[in-house]
Amino acid sequence: MSPLNRQQQLDQIRDERREQIKQAALKMFARRGYTGTKTSMIAKEASISEGLIYRYFNSKEELFITLVQELMEEARSELENVGYLPGTPFEQIRTLTKHMLDEDNMHAFMLMERARTAEDVPEKVTQIFEGVSTNVLIEPIIPIFVKGQESGEFSPGEPRRMLSWYFTIINSLLTQDEIDEEYGLPDVDVLIRILTN
Amino acid sequence: MSPLNRQQQLDQIRDERREQIKQAALKMFARRGYTGTKTSMIAKEASISEGLIYRYFNSKEELFITLVQELMEEARSELENVGYLPGTPFEQIRTLTKHMLDEDNMHAFMLMERARTAEDVPEKVTQIFEGVSTNVLIEPIIPIFVKGQESGEFSPGEPRRMLSWYFTIINSLLTQDEIDEEYGLPDVDVLIRILTN
Amino acid sequence: MSPLNRQQQLDQIRDERREQIKQAALKMFARRGYTGTKTSMIAKEASISEGLIYRYFNSKEELFITLVQELMEEARSELENVGYLPGTPFEQIRTLTKHMLDEDNMHAFMLMERARTAEDVPEKVTQIFEGVSTNVLIEPIIPIFVKGQESGEFSPGEPRRMLSWYFTIINSLLTQDEIDEEYGLPDVDVLIRILTN
Amino acid sequence: MSPLNRQQQLDQIRDERREQIKQAALKMFARRGYTGTKTSMIAKEASISEGLIYRYFNSKEELFITLVQELMEEARSELENVGYLPGTPFEQIRTLTKHMLDEDNMHAFMLMERARTAEDVPEKVTQIFEGVSTNVLIEPIIPIFVKGQESGEFSPGEPRRMLSWYFTIINSLLTQDEIDEEYGLPDVDVLIRILTN
DNA sequence: TATGAATGAGTGTTCATTCAT
DNA sequence: GATGAATGAACACTCATTCAT
Numbered sequence: 094m095s096p097l098n099r100q101q102q103l104d105q106i107r108d109e110r111r112e113q114i115k116q117a118a119l120k121m122f123a124r125r126g127y128t129g130t131k132t133s134m135i136a137k138e139a140s141i142s143e144g145l146i147y148r149y150f151n152s153k154e155e156l157f158i159t160l161v162q163e164l165m166e167e168a169r170s171e172l173e174n175v176g177y178l179p180g181t182p183f184e185q186i187r188t189l190t191k192h193m194l195d196e197d198n199m200h201a202f203m204l205m206e207r208a209r210t211a212e213d214v215p216e217k218v219t220q221i222f223e224g225v226s227t228n229v230l231i232e233p234i235i236p237i238f239v240k241g242q243e244s245g246e247f248s249p250g251e252p253r254r255m256l257s258w259y260f261t262i263i264n265s266l267l268t269q270d271e272i273d274e275e276y277g278l279p280d281v282d283v284l285i286r287i288l289t290n
Numbered sequence: 291m292s293p294l295n296r297q298q299q300l301d302q303i304r305d306e307r308r309e310q311i312k313q314a315a316l317k318m319f320a321r322r323g324y325t326g327t328k329t330s331m332i333a334k335e336a337s338i339s340e341g342l343i344y345r346y347f348n349s350k351e352e353l354f355i356t357l358v359q360e361l362m363e364e365a366r367s368e369l370e371n372v373g374y375l376p377g378t379p380f381e382q383i384r385t386l387t388k389h390m391l392d393e394d395n396m397h398a399f400m401l402m403e404r405a406r407t408a409e410d411v412p413e414k415v416t417q418i419f420e421g422v423s424t425n426v427l428i429e430p431i432i433p434i435f436v437k438g439q440e441s442g443e444f445s446p447g448e449p450r451r452m453l454s455w456y457f458t459i460i461n462s463l464l465t466q467d468e469i470d471e472e473y474g475l476p477d478v479d480v481l482i483r484i485l486t487n
Numbered sequence: 488m489s490p491l492n493r494q495q496q497l498d499q500i501r502d503e504r505r506e507q508i509k510q511a512a513l514k515m516f517a518r519r520g521y522t523g524t525k526t527s528m529i530a531k532e533a534s535i536s537e538g539l540i541y542r543y544f545n546s547k548e549e550l551f552i553t554l555v556q557e558l559m560e561e562a563r564s565e566l567e568n569v570g571y572l573p574g575t576p577f578e579q580i581r582t583l584t585k586h587m588l589d590e591d592n593m594h595a596f597m598l599m600e601r602a603r604t605a606e607d608v609p610e611k612v613t614q615i616f617e618g619v620s621t622n623v624l625i626e627p628i629i630p631i632f633v634k635g636q637e638s639g640e641f642s643p644g645e646p647r648r649m650l651s652w653y654f655t656i657i658n659s660l661l662t663q664d665e666i667d668e669e670y671g672l673p674d675v676d677v678l679i680r681i682l683t684n
Numbered sequence: 685m686s687p688l689n690r691q692q693q694l695d696q697i698r699d700e701r702r703e704q705i706k707q708a709a710l711k712m713f714a715r716r717g718y719t720g721t722k723t724s725m726i727a728k729e730a731s732i733s734e735g736l737i738y739r740y741f742n743s744k745e746e747l748f749i750t751l752v753q754e755l756m757e758e759a760r761s762e763l764e765n766v767g768y769l770p771g772t773p774f775e776q777i778r779t780l781t782k783h784m785l786d787e788d789n790m791h792a793f794m795l796m797e798r799a800r801t802a803e804d805v806p807e808k809v810t811q812i813f814e815g816v817s818t819n820v821l822i823e824p825i826i827p828i829f830v831k832g833q834e835s836g837e838f839s840p841g842e843p844r845r846m847l848s849w850y851f852t853i854i855n856s857l858l859t860q861d862e863i864d865e866e867y868g869l870p871d872v873d874v875l876i877r878i879l880t881n
Numbered sequence: 882t883a884t885g886a887a888t889g890a891g892t893g894t895t896c897a898t899t900c901a902t
Numbered sequence: 903g904a905t906g907a908a909t910g911a912a913c914a915c916t917c918a919t920t921c922a923t
Binding site for chain 6: 538540
């Protein structure tokens with residue numbers, strides 16, 4: 094194996110480890126919040142030693158901030174792509190909603206939700222959310238919603254306000270975890286009534 | 291002052307102090323969660339010394355559990371009284387919703403919501419919520435909802451499921467704090483659309 | 488009642504209270520040691536409020552030191568009077584031994600013993616015992632013992648050493664409390680064998 | 685180094701560290717009692733950080749209880765082996781006595797003595813001593829003593845009572861530390877007079 | 882004088898972070 | 903790069919002492 098390949102291999106290990114830690118941290122932070130998550134839990138969840146985290150992240154705080162930033166970026170990108178989804182405006186927003194409530198994405202949205210509403214997070218995280226409020230994220234959805242209002246799919250009402258409220262609800266549902274064992278989370282079709290009258 | 295009055299006076303001080311600590315703790319736990327709240331913060335919020343907390347509660351854990359239990363009891367009692375509110379079923383549930391989202395009751399519902407969904411709380415709190423699920427609390431509202439369906443105020447659908455989802459949404463909104471400064475929490479009339487189609 | 492009597496009455500109350508506190512403290516310190524005794528325990532034992540102790544003693548430390556000093560003085564005085572007890576030297580030392588092991592004096596000797604051997608006591612108490620070693624206290628007993636050796640009641644051996652050892656044993660027995668419920672503390676006649684061969 | 689060796693090495697470090705903490709704790713508890721010993725003192729004595737104690741013991745209380753239990757077990761075992769010591773019954777008991785008063789074993793016996801007589805120890809320690817009273821420990825010594833009585837080495841008297849008193853005295857001497865600098869602890873031959881008349 | 886609520890320095894314990902291997 | 907033992911600052915809690923009544 095050439096030295097170059099050797100280096101590539103090491104880089105790959107590093108990338109995988111880093112991802113592994115972030116996944117474990119995501120799960121724990123989502124469930125237990127920032128203060129409630131011990132670095133030892135993250136290590137255990139990632140099946141690595143406690144010390145190793147610090148070869149990939151400078152601190153628990155940095156790990157948390159990194160997660161939040163990357164998740165925000167992902168979320169922003171997804172919202173920007175809603176317009177390219179197939180179907181009518183109603184179907185596009187319905188798909189987005191489904192996606193947000195999907196079990197696979199849950200932890201990500203849960204973490205962001207907790208990071209946004211709890212006050213025991215690093216100052217910098219608070220700043221991130223102050224800078225990028227829901228309103229900014231909503232921006233690319235507004236024209237879609239307006240088109241839906243024009244076609245009669247959505248009820249009338251100030252678009253930005255209606256969407257802000259709608260996503261506030263969707264977001265807040267994400268912290269629910271799996272509590273109500275009988276009925277689970279509300280059905281997408283029930284939720285979207287908020288926009289359809 | 292007679293000995294009796296002296297004792298009464300002391301009892302009153304104790305009651306007031308206890309209430310003062312509970313209010314401060316409620317506020318902090320609601321905002322920052324169980325682990326994220328330091329006892330020193332509670333003391334500062336209550337404007338007392340750190341040690342004094344322990345003349346009224348045996349531990350941070352006991353204080354938290356006490357709060358959750360008492361708030362649960364209050365919530366249960368309020369839900370049981372909805373049937374005696376004035377107006378039609380629709381108006382009764384609208385009033386209840388308004389009440390839950392009211393700023394004065396917010397902290398209480400926020401705390402319960404966080405206590406229910408976060409996993410960094412004392413074991414006993416988890417047990418309380420396992421014992422008294424949302425479904426039990428919903429019980430007294432079901433007949434009201436059914437009456438509303440019969441009169442056409444509410445849309446058809448399995449009552450218990452519809453209400454479970456509805457209150458899941460209301461509850462989850464409570465952790466929002468006052469984040470979206472532009473529009474605040476969704477309007478009651480938008481929320482109740484979930485039940486009215 | 489004249490002002491003078493009034494004052495005398497108050498003085499008497501003060502004296503009684505002080506004595507009451509010292510008795511309670513003696514009991515607790517003897518049983519639980521200096522660090523192991525909380526001022527609240529002393530107050531409870533004396534059936535007074537926690538604050539009152541501080542109107543009679545400046546601190547827990549001062550209370551402890553006062554006790555030790557007074558008990559030392561008493562002990563010294565008793566040892567000096569052994570020569571005036573009735574009977575032969577053997578009988579005099581036997582009476583002294585009995586007295587030291589007597590239930591009524593136990594707490595006093597226990598406290599002194601613990602104060603002397605434990606290292607968690609105030610510096611000043613250590614100094615008191617360094618200044619007044621057992622050897623000094625033993626002084627007035629030596630001529631009595633020598634007389635007993637001459638009359639054949641006691642076995643030969645360096646008097647000061649024999650007595651030092653003897654009282655070391657008696658003292659150390661005092662910390663025993665009432666542990667061995669079956670046989671209690673050793674009989675005086677068994678103990679005195681140490682001196683009689 | 686093979687993985688197996690690596691693990692063995694770690695195990696050895698853990699064992700050594702644990703022993704080191706127990707030795708330091710033994711020394712401090714023996715001298716200053718349970719309440720009088722601060723965990724910081726144990727750490728300092730063991731030349732480790734305060735936090736490290738808690739990787740080896742769950743609490744100060746557990747550390748104390750562990751010590752007492754292990755020392756009790758050792759003591760029991762030693763007493764059971766007295767019959768196998770060389771020499772006559774007198775010589776066997778003389779050897780045991782010497783052993784108990786030996787400087788190296790002193791701390792162990794001192795700690796047990798204080799643990800048994802002071803009332804500021806954890807409930808569980810009190811229970812241990814209630815369960816295993818001195819009388820039980822004495823059991824294996826009784827036949828030895830009886831043999832000595834028969835051969836005339838020991839004076840007559842109810843064996844169990846004589847031994848109970850004898851060991852009460854030996855035990856109580858152990859709390860003496862090294863106070864009487866001039867003569868030290870009583871000579872074994874003086875002590876054993878208690879049994880020989 | 883007497884009470885007990887209140888304080889805060891100090892103690893036991895936890896946990897993010899470092900470091901020897 | 904990986905481990906887990908070790909550290910120490912921070913936190914929960916205790917208790918001697920003070921103070922308003």
